[in-house]
Amino acid sequence: QVGGFSWENCGDGKDPVVLQSLSVAPDPITIPGSLRVSAAVSARKTMASPLKVSLVVEKALGDLWVQLPCIDQLGSCTYNDVCTIIDDLIPPGMPCPEPLLTYGIPCHCPFKAGSYSLPASDFDLPDVELPSWMTNGNYRVQAVASSSGEELACVKLAFSLKS
Numbered sequence: 001q002v003g004g005f006s007w008e009n010c011g012d013g014k015d016p017v018v019l020q021s022l023s024v025a026p027d028p029i030t031i032p033g034s035l036r037v038s039a040a041v042s043a044r045k046t047m048a049s050p051l052k053v054s055l056v057v058e059k060a061l062g063d064l065w066v067q068l069p070c071i072d073q074l075g076s077c078t079y080n081d082v083c084t085i086i087d088d089l090i091p092p093g094m095p096c097p098e099p100l101l102t103y104g105i106p107c108h109c110p111f112k113a114g115s116y117s118l119p120a121s122d123f124d125l126p127d128v129e130l131p132s133w134m135t136n137g138n139y140r141v142q143a144v145a146s147s148s149g150e151e152l153a154c155v156k157l158a159f160s161l162k163s
């Protein structure tokens with residue numbers, strides 16, 4: 001579907017980490033602006049470093065979907081260990097930012113097996129200087145998380161951006 005937010009798991013039902021629910025508002029997502037997110041995830045396995053995440057990002061150009069390249073760590077990129085990226089953003093030993101702290105959602109590796117739930121929570125989207133090719137439009141993203149060659153999770157998202 002073009003336009004409008006949607007999501008699905010793509011890991012053939014065997015992945016140990018599964019997104020159970022996800023809602024995002026407003027639709028389209030506005031930058032800068034406020035984003036209301038709720039989500040639930042279940043993990044049968046601990047996710048530990050090195051935690052590799054591969055993104056394939058596509059943008060609709062008319063009826064065509066074009067894969068966006070990885071430029072300055074934006075677009076269709078592979079991050080070999082998101083644990084180190086998270087540690088750079090939130091130094092270990094610092095409390096997790098709200099609302100993660102309130103709901104007991106970890107923000108550092110290892111992410112222990114279990115069920116995690118984020119009730120509807122608001123996040124501010126800053127006015128970031130996005131390259132022109134990443135502004136207004138309809139997008140599809142497939143994210144695959146793996147560790148030591150084993151796929152842990154696969155999620156597909158579709159959304160619209162408006163700046």
